[in-house]
Amino acid sequence: MTQSVRIAGGQGFWGDWLEAPWRQITGGPVDFLMMDYLAEVTMSIMQKQKSRDSSLGYAKDFIPLMERLLPELVARKVRVTTNAGGVNPHACATAVAEVARRLGFAGKLTIGVVTGDDLLGRVDALLSAGHELRNLDTGRPLRDVRDRLQSVNAYLGAAPVVEALRRGADIVITGRVTDTGLTLGPMMHAFGWAPDAWDRVAAGTVAGHTIECGAQCSGGNCLVDWERIPDLANVGYPIAEAYPDGTVDIIKHPGTGGRITVAGVTEQLVYEMGDPHSYITPDGIADFTTIQLRQAGKDRVRMSGIRGRPATDSLKVSAAYFYGYKAVGTLVYAWPDALKKAKAADRILRQRLDDLGLKFETILTEFVGVDATHGPLAAREIEATDVPEVQLRIGVRAAERAPVERFTREIAPLILNGPPSVTGFAGGRPKPEEIVAYWPALIDKTQVQACVDLVAV
């Protein structure tokens, strides 16, 4: 049996550091490169791109990245798992295959494509069959926003990733597969873990959760002792070194910056956590209260003892729908009395919006430098008369575009017809933005069939 397997985290989100994947495969031995591209509303952006051009709808950055990585991936026999396929995994695979052929890898590579997560085309059938896809937060049925839906995707788990690897895929490109499934899949494949080996599945899931946000477990955005974390300019991204018994070491390549400690890994474990007893994925339920961590060496944290429970009968669904419009305008007021001036400007602006008869769902004012991050908790402690500057930041939200559009024209006049000592308006008039909102729901597992296709380069 395989002794251990190394899965390197290369991207924590679409837009993460472009150097990280290259460094992960060239900095030392790894078996898999895992790259997570999908956040909750990313799918709707991709769906829009696909509706304009049927050959788009995936993480476009992935193609030039693969052009750079492929020679090394092939030479070092590193396999890739990624959800860069977005709402069009086949188009993504086609683009990667083209690049691979251009680089001379024809006949030497197999791409696995995982689909079946995209439910947008089936949504009416599902609704009329009685699947209400109620919003997990509000309880409203999806029917309420049917005419405004932009994407509907079920979260698939590790199973189709395992199948693609078993059938020989060197690069597995998926749609909406969970971030954790991209890490658990390679472990299940390498060690032959059964889908109902719940403790092993939980261990791989916890490992996936740990490395899914890239450097956030290896020194990035780490609060504890942050000033003494070495060389973040060369931060090493995390690697999950997994063992057949479900023990996982979180490590990074030697010579890289950052730091892997129990405290830092703990910060990542609690990130975006709900009930720690039940971290639910399509693959099973992981109990985070069973995780044992210990420092097993420099930049090496060992996770063990992880217990899991059987998977539920549902899959999570992430839908995106058009919600309305918003805009945010800012101005900067200087000493003396910077905060008073900013507050006066806010009052004047609100009165003008009112006098114009504009209706908003929300108007939100923040005074950056005083209360934007910690609200009244910080404002109470500040000697507000003495701050050198305050940024007035005011945002509005409405169902219709017109009031938001009109609001964007009310900021600049304040420069000459409002309180004094104002600057910082070089960015010009703010632009109304469309709001695409997120709709979490559940669907019965029997309604979703994952599909794995292989594409020979």
Next chain:
Amino acid sequence: MRRPRRSVTRRPRVRRIRLVDIAHARSGDKGDTANVGLIAKRPADYALLERYATAARVARHFKGMIRGPVERFELPNLHALNFLLHGALDGGGTISLKTDAQGKVFSTALLRMVIEVRA
């Protein structure tokens, strides 16, 4: 009249501890809910967090900043507590107009909290 000496010595002494001195934290979002993981810097201090950083105390701390209730979960194995602050993000995600729409710095906002520890 002089107060009897015994009652003076019995009066409980209170130590005020700011969480930032004994804990670190990380926060994130799920929809309109912010989660804050609060972690003891020294394992021995976890007992203080568990006893004094109650859901009710945290709800009072964030009064005016969140619209919903506060839930607390314990992770003694990690010397950590996990708080869910409901209705914290002006609708959350893309809807929110807040600078901190994803609740990234509710972590340090919680670390401002002072607990009163009976010695």
